[in-house]
Amino acid sequence: MNMYDNKPLFIPVTTPRPLIFGLSLWNMSGFRRNMLSIWSDKAYRARKLSFKLLNQDYFLCNSPDTVRRVFLDRHDIYDKKSPQMRNALEPLLGDGLFVSDGELWRERRKACSPPFESSFLPGFAAIMSRSAVEMADRWQAMPNGASVDVLNEMARLTAQIIGRTVFGDDVSDEDAAKVVNGFTEYQHTINQIDYADTFGLPFLRGLVNPLRRRKAARATAEVHQVIDQIIERYQQGNKPDCLTLLSVLLDGDVSASGKGGCPLHTEAARNEAIVMFMAGHETTANALAWTWYLLDGCDRSRDKMYAEIDQVLQGRTPTLEDVANLPFTRAVFEESLRLYPPVPLLSRQAREEDEIRGAKVKPGTIMLVLPWLLHRHEKEWDNPEAFYPERFMPGNPRPDKFLYIPFSVGHRVCLGLRFGLTEGILCLATLAQRYRLRLPENHKVDIECRLTLRPKDGLPMILEKRL
Numbered sequence: 092m093n094m095y096d097n098k099p100l101f102i103p104v105t106t107p108r109p110l111i112f113g114l115s116l117w118n119m120s121g122f123r124r125n126m127l128s129i130w131s132d133k134a135y136r137a138r139k140l141s142f143k144l145l146n147q148d149y150f151l152c153n154s155p156d157t158v159r160r161v162f163l164d165r166h167d168i169y170d171k172k173s174p175q176m177r178n179a180l181e182p183l184l185g186d187g188l189f190v191s192d193g194e195l196w197r198e199r200r201k202a203c204s205p206p207f208e209s210s211f212l213p214g215f216a217a218i219m220s221r222s223a224v225e226m227a228d229r230w231q232a233m234p235n236g237a238s239v240d241v242l243n244e245m246a247r248l249t250a251q252i253i254g255r256t257v258f259g260d261d262v263s264d265e266d267a268a269k270v271v272n273g274f275t276e277y278q279h280t281i282n283q284i285d286y287a288d289t290f291g292l293p294f295l296r297g298l299v300n301p302l303r304r305r306k307a308a309r310a311t312a313e314v315h316q317v318i319d320q321i322i323e324r325y326q327q328g329n330k331p332d333c334l335t336l337l338s339v340l341l342d343g344d345v346s347a348s349g350k351g352g353c354p355l356h357t358e359a360a361r362n363e364a365i366v367m368f369m370a371g372h373e374t375t376a377n378a379l380a381w382t383w384y385l386l387d388g389c390d391r392s393r394d395k396m397y398a399e400i401d402q403v404l405q406g407r408t409p410t411l412e413d414v415a416n417l418p419f420t421r422a423v424f425e426e427s428l429r430l431y432p433p434v435p436l437l438s439r440q441a442r443e444e445d446e447i448r449g450a451k452v453k454p455g456t457i458m459l460v461l462p463w464l465l466h467r468h469e470k471e472w473d474n475p476e477a478f479y480p481e482r483f484m485p486g487n488p489r490p491d492k493f494l495y496i497p498f499s500v501g502h503r504v505c506l507g508l509r510f511g512l513t514e515g516i517l518c519l520a521t522l523a524q525r526y527r528l529r530l531p532e533n534h535k536v537d538i539e540c541r542l543t544l545r546p547k548d549g550l551p552m553i554l555e556k557r558l
């Protein structure tokens with residue numbers, strides 16, 4: 092198949108590959124900024140790799156069968172979070188879904204799943220489109236050619252969407268801002284802790300500035316206080332008109348899917364609301380920012396996506412029904428998630444011995460699964476470094492579901508998968524109807540990878556009105 096019609100392909104920014112794989116003192120500072128910088132060419136071709144670092148065993152699962160083994164077939168012997176990781180996240184998330192394992196995780200996953208069923212999606216989709224229209228209106232008030240930080244703008248948009256879907260519309264701007272700022276502050280700290288713990292390098296935790304730790308503690312207290320007050324008002328009968336994620340968590344599934352409810356006690360509902368907010372905010376924002384960058388670099392894809400959106404919507408605000416009629420817009424977003432998976436590194440810890448591809452896995456081994464490497468694997472993809480949305484168009488074979496894993500896969504697959512995909516497509520379609528976003532000349536985009544993958548130092552872009 093000639094996928095490429097002999098047209099030049101856009102090769103977007105990537106990370107430098109060292110000649111030799113590994114982490115050493117000389118590349119430690121690069122690693123701290125971007126933990127993808129330790130992987131040499133070998134890691135983009137290998138199916139598995141095992142190595143030892145400071146007495147800690149690692150096993151890199153780098154093929155569909157190895158990923159399947161850890162995330163699905165033997166998921167029962169691989170814990171989601173190492174004890175260190177739990178320490179990092181527990182102050183904010185408590186026993187939330189994201190950090191729990193075993194029976195507690197099963198219970199919480201069950202309680203948190205109803206709002207993500209199809210019946211709720213139309214209401215959430217309306218919030219997504221309306222929030223994107225408000226952003227386009229705000230841009231409208233700026234002079235044509237104004238420059239904005241698109242990463243910030245997308246973070247603002249997705250925070251608004253998740254805020255409205257978790258808490259409802261009537262939460263004050265001040266309360267919403269307190270929650271967003273609290274998260275940002277906390278994330279600055281755990282960003283530093285997380286990569287240390289993922290790689291079992293607890294000594295790096297010492298590098299976290301004590302002042303930052305205190306700030307994070309204050310931020311946590313503030314986030315908890317705001318959410319507790321929202322819950323209190325809710326329990327006193329001050330309920331929003333429509334169902335929110337929080338109302339479903341507190342009352343159980345009250346009507347939409349008709350299934351029996353599974354209400355959570357107040358503290359558990361608060362913790363899960365925080366999980367939703369944290370898991371569903373920065374990920375989609377980063378994905379949208381990378382998508383604007385990719386569209387700017389590839390005229391062909393941009394023209395094709397804009398033509399599809401104009402033809403399908405004819406100037407209307409998109410609804411959930413439109414999503415099925417925007418296959419190229421969806422393909423653009425999926426290709427963006429391939430090239431820049433917002434969560435580029437997943438880890439588990441082996442509780443028992445296992446054998447994978449003939450290699451022994453000892454208890455305690457940290458299992459690494461990197462969507463970043465799998466999505467760019469040279470033996471699995473045609474032109475892996477190129478931006479080519481057509482590969483996700485209906486009619487072309489879908490990639491193996493254990494190879495293309497922006498939302499993870501198996502038992503711990505992202506609960507917000509459909510939510511996040513719908514949100515990305517609706518926000519793109521709404522904003523692209525009115526704007527083209529252009530990188531300023533001479534701006535060099537770089538990659539920062541901590542807990543999530545994002546453009547380093549933001550993404551300045553110029554807003555050009557289309558209408």
Ligand code: HEM
Binds near residue numbers: 189438515
């Ligand atoms: C483009 C957007 C998104 C991406 C790329 C993404 C990616 C992921 C990934 C990779 C995981 C698994 C992490 C791991 O195994 O360590 C995850 C888990 C999760 N995500 Fe998302 N996510 C997105 C949007 C959302 C949204 C919008 C929500 C909620 C509204 C959400 C809620 C969750 C939850 C609750 C979990 C934990 C599931 C569990 O452990 O059972 N995500 N997400």
